[in-house]
Amino acid sequence: ANAALEKLFAPKQRSELDAMMQAKLPDNWRPNEITQDQAQSIIKKFTLRAMRRHTSDVTINNILKPLKDKTGPELLKALKFEMKAIMLSPKFLYRGLLMEKFPGQQRPVDDYELAERLSYFLWEDRPDETLMDLAMKGDLHNKETLKEQVDRMLKSPKSISLAESFGVQWLGIANLDELIKEPISHHSLRHQPVLFLNHLFTQDRPVIELISSKTTFVNQGVSGFYGQDRARMTRFSKPKGIERTKTPFEEFTLEKATWRGGIITMPGILTMNRGPIQRGTWLLRRILGVRLGEPPADIPPIKPSPRGQNLTFRERFERHRSDASCARCHEKIDPLGFSLDHYDAKGQFLQNKDALPDASGKLPTGESFKNYAELKEILVTSQKEKIVRNSVERTLSYAMCRKLTRHDQPTIDLITKNIVKDNGTWKDLFVEIVNSLPFRETIFAEKIKG
Known part of the structure; x- marks a missing residue:
């Protein structure tokens, strides 16, 4: 202070x-x-x-x-x-302490509280003069007014907080801070997904483009991950005497690097999730919203290949997960994780290898695929509703600054249905949330202290 x-x-x-x-x-x-x-x-x-x-x-x-x-x-x-x-x-x-209280009742929040909720959701900052004026006039509860304010606020530079705070928390991008210590590589790998999320959130892009998009953001630090597309990228001239330096990002449209596109195959995401088990678990929890229990503490290490046999990690792991208690989770994790086996530990695509690892798999739903490209097609079609529902749940929880409960389920169901039906955008999702009952109303405790 x-x-x-x-x-x-x-x-x-x-x-x-x-x-x-x-x-x-x-x-x-x-x-x-x-x-x-x-x-x-x-x-x-x-x-x-x-x-x-x-x-x-x-x-x-x-x-x-x-x-x-x-x-x-x-x-x-x-x-x-x-x-x-x-x-x-x-x-x-703390927020909400100055609002008039009605013990034991469900009531709409007042306009000032609504302005706070909207501002801290989209900007992670206090309401500006425009929101305060609307609150003072009592105009914010008008649904069309709220929609106009979402549109205005997403055009502000302050809306980058959605990607930098919400996006980073949701996808666990901060894990790169401990994993990548070299500052130039860290800058490139960490900022790329944040800029991509900011593009989705502020440019009215469909929610499902999180998984499949021709748009990405590149700089010299990640350009080597994009094959022949690298030739079309803007060249950066280093200052004399500087061996390596952080370079600016540019918005870029993918053409030949068909193995990229969407958040899952970004180099930073693949780097922070090294190996099929980490990658599969991340996909299940962060993208599909599947709740997995923690693994048992006494899991034995994966055994090496028997003498005279040259088994792949996947083949050795098949023996490891034969235990029924392990198989229950691994039948969900493994197909997703091994689908990304054509990307090495640093996220580089293994396109020129003679013998590529087996990236095929079969989901618990019975859907089969040969590689990640085929899995991605499944994700944006038959698995689309799961991905949208998880996106709705994550966004609503962030907007409300709390864990969701069963009372939020009707709101989640309705928003998910609308987004899936209309191939809704992230802005549509934000508007749906700020006009939803949990966002606009509150339930006061029977007894209020103070």
């Missing part, structure tokens, strides 16, 4: 102080010269922003009382103390 206040009153933040005081300060103005009128203006504006809603005159006057009759440095010290107290209060740190 102290650092934030010092930053606010620093010369570089003068435009922010101008906005709070609703007046242009002279270039030679110093914080110690603050007047009572200026302090009052700052408190009123700061409290509105900090509490994320209109604050009563009684509350404002109580905050201003300690500032009365003070001038110069004493006034500045008292002002900072009151601002710090606001930033340390539960009403600033």
Whole structure:
């Protein structure tokens, strides 16, 4: 809180102080010269922003009382103390505490709470002036207005937080932070999927393009994963004397690299999930939404090939999973994981090898495939509803900042049905969520403390 206040009153933040005081300060103005009128203006504006809603005159006057009759440095010290107290209060740190409560009832949240939910969902930030104005007028509960605001907010640079926060949490992309220590490789492998997710979320792309898309994002660090398509990428000239450096990404349309496309075959995703078991488990949990139990603690290691036999890992693993308790999960994990065996541990596609590993498989549904390309076709057709449902559940949980319960199931069912039927986009999904009952209403506890 102290650092934030010092930053606010620093010369570089003068435009922010101008906005709070609703007046242009002279270039030679110093914080110690603050007047009572200026302090009052700052408190009123700061409290509105900090509490994320209109604050009563009684509350404002109580905050201003300690500032009365003070001038110069004493006034500045008292002002900072009151601002710090606001930033340390539960009403600033937690959401929903200032909303009128109705014990034991289900009610629509008020417009200020709705503005908060919308802003922290799409921007991971407090509501801006436009949302606050709409909340003050009581217009946010209009469904068309909410749709317009989603469209406006997705066009803002702040919407990158959806990919950087929600996307990274959902897909476990932060696992690359521990796995890849070399900064240039880390930058390339970690940022590529985030930029791709941002493209899907903000450019009104179909939800199922998460799995199959001709669009990707490339820089010099990942260009080597794209075969002959690399020749069409923009060339980057390194500064003289620099051996390696981080390079910018460009949006890129795939043509010949048919083994890429979608989130699953991105180099970073394949790198952080090394081996068929990790890859299959990740696909089941993160993409298809299948809940798997934790493996037993006493699993024996996979035995090496018997003397005189040169068995592949897949052949040795078939013997390993013969235990019935293991087979129950592995019949789901293994077909998905081994489908990606044409990609090595670093995510490189093994296109020029004479003898490729066996990437065929059969899903528990009975659907068979020869390689990942054929599996992808299954994922975007017969498995599409599962993928969309998982996307809906993950997004709704993030938007609500909580785990979902059985009471959310009708909402999940309805949104999934609409997205599948209309080949809905991510923006359609976001609009459906902000107009849903869980997002717009709340149930108050029978007894409310405080």
